[in-house]
Amino acid sequence: MSSWYAPRGRHRRWLTGLVAAAGITVSLLAAAIPAQADDVSPTGAVRRSAADISPAVPTSVTTAPAPQDSPGHVNYGCNGTGDWGWIATGGYGGEVTLQGKITDPDSGQLVSAQFEMWDGSHHLIDLGQPADAAAGTLASGSDSGWSPSGSIATKRVPTSYLTDGHSYGFRLRADDGTAVSALSVPCHFTYDATAPTIQSVNGTDITGGSCINAGTIGTAPTTFNLTVRAADTGSGLDHVDTSLSGQPLITAATSATASTSPTTPH
DSSP, rough: OHHHHHHHHHHHHHHHHHHHHHHHHHHHHHHSSSSOOOBBTTTSSSOOOOOOOOOOOOOEEEEEOOEEETEEEOOOOOOSOOOOOOOTBBBBBEEEEEEEEEESSSOOEEEEEEEEETTTTTTETTTTTOOBBBTTOOBBOTTOEEEEEEEEEEEEEEEEEGGTOOEEEEEEEEESSSSOOOOOOOEEEEEEEOOOOOEEEEEEOTTTTOOOOOOOOOOOOOOOOEEEEEOOSSOHHHOEEOTTTTTTOOOEEEOOEEEEOOOOOO
């Protein structure tokens, strides 16, 4: 009997050793498989891609300053009709800032944005691409970087990249480091780098927009007509404002005649 049990005991010890060796092998294999790049969030936390939900499509697509059809009438041009507002020369501090609200349904997830911008067939920003000095393009990534969900992503565009009278379109998508959203609605603006010029006052030519002494054109308190002619080769003229002797501005259409009664000087 003892001779029968002895081999069995040895066999049992061999199986135990095999299981232990297998356990070491499995452990080594498991340790050799790192987390995949797309399983790591921007915060460094490891997660399963299957559990990740893509960011939402960006909303509230705007620019700063806001494009306007006329003073006080904002038009962000989020349509394909060509009816787009104008941004005046210089923007804000020599820049036009593209903006959009980015959100992600994953709790606590940081999110960023990638922008795209074009002028006809020419791209100023290629979607998802770095800056290319040779091509004259800016980096696609937002200037605001990784931000909490619900933040406004921004991209600053120097006005030196913009051309007077040209129209520009842009859009963006949200990026959570694992997935990207669909693209936002495209919005547009036209850049106006040329200020209007005053051509004449009561038929007297004005050079360089300077004021001139046109002589006596009325005696207080006589009401007289003041005709101002102006021009703009870019966005065109909306209206002309005139004022005499510190009186409130008189607004009139282009090349219109405005009547005013100057105050008696003291």
